[in-house]
Amino acid sequence: MARPEIISKEELKQLAQTSAWRAWWGVAVNYGILAGAFALPVLWRHPLAWAVAAIVLAGRAQAFGILAHDACHLAYFPSRRLNEWAGKWLFGALPNLSFTRYRKGHLEHHRLAGTELDPDHGFIAGYPASRASLLRKLARDLSGLNGVKNIAYQLKGIEAESTLPFLATHGALLGALWLAGAPETYACWWLGQLFVFPLLVRLRVMSEHGGLPDAMSRDPRLSVGTTLSGPLARLLVTPNNVNYHVEHHLSAAVPSYRLRAFHRLLVQRGYYEGAACVAPSLWAVVRRCTAAAGAAAPRAQGRRTRSIFDNMT
Secondary structure (H helix, E strand, C coil), rough: CCCCCCCHHHHHHHHHCCCCCHHHHHHHHHHHHHHHHHHHHHHHCCCCHHHHHHHHHHHHHHHHHHHHHHHHHHCCCCCCCHHHHHHHHCCCCCCCCCHHHHHHHHHHHHHHCCCCCCHHHHHHCCCEEHHHHHHHHHHHHHHHHHHHHHHHHHHCCCCCCHHHHHHHHHHHHHHHHHHCCCHHHHHHHHHHHHCCCHHHHHHHHHHHCCCCCCCCCCHHHHCCCCCCCHHHHHCCCCCCCCCCCHHHHHHHCCCHHHHHHHHHHHHHHHCCCCCCCEECHHHHHHCCCECCCCCCCCCCCCCCCCCCHHHHC
């Protein structure tokens, strides 16, 4: 995307500076939440603890996917080599994300965003959806139907690059829970993948590109969304500042931990005046993606990246 004239090259260069300590702090926070989620059912042997853990762990699967996304832009750690290593091992291993394959498709999305050639266009071309259609989508997410498909996709997609990190990380996780005397709580990860993760991914995809004025515009204010997420939404749906998605499309070189500052600067400079791309909440995103009767968008036709999102219809 073109740089808006209200931001100078010097300001953008400052915003694009990576910080080792902020990157590692982000890693510590994400792994701390992961540990806390597993600790809950270990310390409190109650079905409610399992339910909360499964929900939070589904959010961490999304969060680690977002960190892998940041690393694929080489814009998280100062070192290119560290970004690539962390993308495979620290971030991509738990959600079983093939870093190289994902990076190739995602960079193509950025290059072609706002055009019919965008490989991700099919994921959101059906929005706004009718209320009945959206309810059917959400039902498939919460019922586990899409969860089964997504887990099958993950297992089917195991390849040399991602197999070792996936097996090593999940083996270490199961071993730690075994030593804690509660290996059965490892199932919380897969319960989250089965019943919660598809819904969280859908909501994030809707917030980033769904129901916006013109998906075929190269102006991100027309085809990309930023969401002012609350604490719960940031925990589960839009972790690691991924809610500042217009800012990310304006400059993918800006690290995720500087996107909030980027957003504030754009607001101060009047970049969003008259634009409808900033949603005040996730609920506002749902309303934006829900069409009035008879006004639903046509079903997408055309090229689509093969990925977990193939189940998001």
